[in-house]
Amino acid sequence: MFEKALTGSRRYWILLALLAAVILTGFIFYLKQVNQGLIVTGMSRDISWGLYIAQFTFLVGVAASAVTVVLPYYLHDYRVFGKVTILGEFLAISSVAMCALFIFVDLGQPFRVLNVFIHPTPNSLMFWDTVVLLGYLLLNLVIGWMSLESERRHVPPPAWLRPLIYISIPWAVSIHTITAFLYAGLPGRHLWLSAIIAARFLASAFSAGPALLIILCIILRKNTRFDVGREPLQALGKIIAYALSAHVFFILLEFFTAYYSGIPSHSHSLDYLFFGLDGHATLVPMLWLSAILAVAALFLLINPNTRKKEGLLLFSAAAVFASTWIDKGIGFVVGGFIPNPMDRVVEYLPTVPEIMITLGVWAIGFFILTLLYRITVSVRAQDL
Amino acid sequence: MKLNRKEFLERAGRTGLAIFGSTALFEVLSGRELMAGVKNDPSAVRWAMAVDIPKFVNSSDYERCIQVCNKIHNIPQMNDKMHEIKWIWKEKYEHAFPEQSFIQVRSDLKERDILVMCNQCNNPPCVRVCPTQATWQRKDGIVMMDMHRCIGCRYCMAACPYGSRSFNFADPRKYLDIDNINMEYPTRTRGVVEKCDMCAERIDIGLKPLCVDACRDNSLIFGNLNDPKSDIRRALKKRYAIRRKPSLGTEPQVYYLV
Amino acid sequence: MYDSSKVIPGLLVFLILVTVPVWYNLFSKTSGNVPDPVIDRKYNECVRPAKTMRETHMVLLNEWRDRVVRDSDRSTITVDGAVYHRSLTNTCIKCHSNKAQFCDRCHNYMDVSPDCWDCHSFPEEEPHEAQ
Numbered sequence: 024m025f026e027k028a029l030t031g032s033r034r035y036w037i038l039l040a041l042l043a044a045v046i047l048t049g050f051i052f053y054l055k056q057v058n059q060g061l062i063v064t065g066m067s068r069d070i071s072w073g074l075y076i077a078q079f080t081f082l083v084g085v086a087a088s089a090v091t092v093v094l095p096y097y098l099h100d101y102r103v104f105g106k107v108t109i110l111g112e113f114l115a116i117s118s119v120a121m122c123a124l125f126i127f128v129d130l131g132q133p134f135r136v137l138n139v140f141i142h143p144t145p146n147s148l149m150f151w152d153t154v155v156l157l158g159y160l161l162l163n164l165v166i167g168w169m170s171l172e173s174e175r176r177h178v179p180p181p182a183w184l185r186p187l188i189y190i191s192i193p194w195a196v197s198i199h200t201i202t203a204f205l206y207a208g209l210p211g212r213h214l215w216l217s218a219i220i221a222a223r224f225l226a227s228a229f230s231a232g233p234a235l236l237i238i239l240c241i242i243l244r245k246n247t248r249f250d251v252g253r254e255p256l257q258a259l260g261k262i263i264a265y266a267l268s269a270h271v272f273f274i275l276l277e278f279f280t281a282y283y284s285g286i287p288s289h290s291h292s293l294d295y296l297f298f299g300l301d302g303h304a305t306l307v308p309m310l311w312l313s314a315i316l317a318v319a320a321l322f323l324l325i326n327p328n329t330r331k332k333e334g335l336l337l338f339s340a341a342a343v344f345a346s347t348w349i350d351k352g353i354g355f356v357v358g359g360f361i362p363n364p365m366d367r368v369v370e371y372l373p374t375v376p377e378i379m380i381t382l383g384v385w386a387i388g389f390f391i392l393t394l395l396y397r398i399t400v401s402v403r404a405q406d407l
Numbered sequence: 408m409k410l411n412r413k414e415f416l417e418r419a420g421r422t423g424l425a426i427f428g429s430t431a432l433f434e435v436l437s438g439r440e441l442m443a444g445v446k447n448d449p450s451a452v453r454w455a456m457a458v459d460i461p462k463f464v465n466s467s468d469y470e471r472c473i474q475v476c477n478k479i480h481n482i483p484q485m486n487d488k489m490h491e492i493k494w495i496w497k498e499k500y501e502h503a504f505p506e507q508s509f510i511q512v513r514s515d516l517k518e519r520d521i522l523v524m525c526n527q528c529n530n531p532p533c534v535r536v537c538p539t540q541a542t543w544q545r546k547d548g549i550v551m552m553d554m555h556r557c558i559g560c561r562y563c564m565a566a567c568p569y570g571s572r573s574f575n576f577a578d579p580r581k582y583l584d585i586d587n588i589n590m591e592y593p594t595r596t597r598g599v600v601e602k603c604d605m606c607a608e609r610i611d612i613g614l615k616p617l618c619v620d621a622c623r624d625n626s627l628i629f630g631n632l633n634d635p636k637s638d639i640r641r642a643l644k645k646r647y648a649i650r651r652k653p654s655l656g657t658e659p660q661v662y663y664l665v
Numbered sequence: 666m667y668d669s670s671k672v673i674p675g676l677l678v679f680l681i682l683v684t685v686p687v688w689y690n691l692f693s694k695t696s697g698n699v700p701d702p703v704i705d706r707k708y709n710e711c712v713r714p715a716k717t718m719r720e721t722h723m724v725l726l727n728e729w730r731d732r733v734v735r736d737s738d739r740s741t742i743t744v745d746g747a748v749y750h751r752s753l754t755n756t757c758i759k760c761h762s763n764k765a766q767f768c769d770r771c772h773n774y775m776d777v778s779p780d781c782w783d784c785h786s787f788p789e790e791e792p793h794e795a796q
Contacts, residue, residue, distance in 0.1 A: 060597035062576035067489035131559020131598025149538035211568025364570035365502040596783035
């Protein structure tokens, strides 16, 4: 089926060429980083994780969100998602690939990465995160490819695919729970030391993923012969509405515990993010933007009159994606390091090399996604 | 026994899974501590350090300890607070002990510098999170670093509640006095995490850590916590001691005599 | 065979290209330049015979590394009455103190670049910046 990615319209090739250019630029900057070390980034002794790990955390969520289309279709026979599940699975593949790449570019000694497998360490959540992410990648590769291949040949998928699909559902939840556990068990980081982190992660993931899926479906509709129709987008919109409500609710819960308890360590990070701390307030505008976008999207998605207008649905999806990206990436990951263990505020701003490498990895993800979606569109179009 | 291709692949897959799964299981069951933490065996050696705060008066009292460590261990000196490497350094009291700071704190502590370093915790979160066991806890309690294995993921830096760990953002040799490197101790390379390891290379041959030897007047006391006759036990018996962030359960083994 | 007029010459060109390392070294002047490492001797014997070291010094160094760093075993070895520590920095480099004249000779010939000296310094060489 790969050969289907080798033919396409002008727009297809232009898109691939643009992405390749971004990838190449990112790669050149990455060589600079390998040569000089991570000093080319904006990370510091106090903020030891930055843009790369922020993207990783966000993208694990997007990968896990494939379950929002897989579960209704395969477990509850929700036919509306018939055309969309494959798109969700391929999005998961692309996201996991980006996650792996973001970890790789973040490592100080990337060529030693196999040490994680040569010396397995069951007490380390990072070891398990690597294992489950690889497993999830394999699952989605097999499931997605076999489903599409079966569709191409007009045969039902093989019987052994069903158990794999059923396994992928709790597995999706597990990848994001384990990623949340990476943060939620660290005694010194009070923004992260909350029982609700895994729930928050899942809620924001199930908002961000379907939002991206809506955007991708509309892009496909405008640029190819592949139109999933109105209903799946409406269904995705409803899913986002519920997930986003939970997400906003969980954030408000965090605020309550932090501020009503009055314990300084619980609220210092939120102070920095939303109000500024010790005169430092660089991230405050972004966090409030995230909050406003989330609330606006919530109104637009809950109200059926605004949700039914596809223009507004697209806007809401973009708002949700941007809002969760800021909240989970910048707010959560960077905010957890501020104030530092000595109770000082040290700030973080990404550098140009760091941004270019990040864009390069996103471009690789979208490159993979474009190839996979091209194959999908081609298979779907064969019967038209 | 006739196997078709599908059955063969299924059996091979199951076998492979069993083998991979069992190696991981074996590692777990072969007695490695799952939750890092040295069991309290009173007959074993348990190293600890006590910092006698009132004995550190002038800046030379601190610099004596800090400089010997920096020099012998080839610690790069860069005027760059964002990327600096420090194994032992001084912090103001309110930053070393944020939970025991208040406006009317005892006057001699208020603006005092406190010598801080890796606390060699008994229940170290950094060891729990390291995915390659590049950092681990020895039986004598020291939390060690293996620079050869570290992949530079910096998870340990996120886990440490005391900010004791430093990362080599750049090649440290750029920031060393090239003609005066201590040849008997390796430098490190970019991309690995490092921290004070209580001079493991010295205590393993019966010596004391460099900072302890360099200080005067017993301002740093080092010894075996499990030996009731050791200097540190006697000091802790007589004087009141505090530790950094005790409520986190890390059980730091650097005690501060106030 | 279809297109045999293109395939057979193509295969021949491929064979020639893929065996370049063999016949290039055979006919060039540099063949026969067996590496000639030079040691500044300060002790009598190395911890292992030269032939063993040539074949397995990398394994020995890894064993020493794990024994000393990971198992905290800093016990000494005695070879012919001389006492050695299991240490690249404090034992090996004391005799093989010139990297360019010893280590690099064979490593360059074999096109091997271990990264030990990013951290372990040599006295008779400017500690260079890590590659």
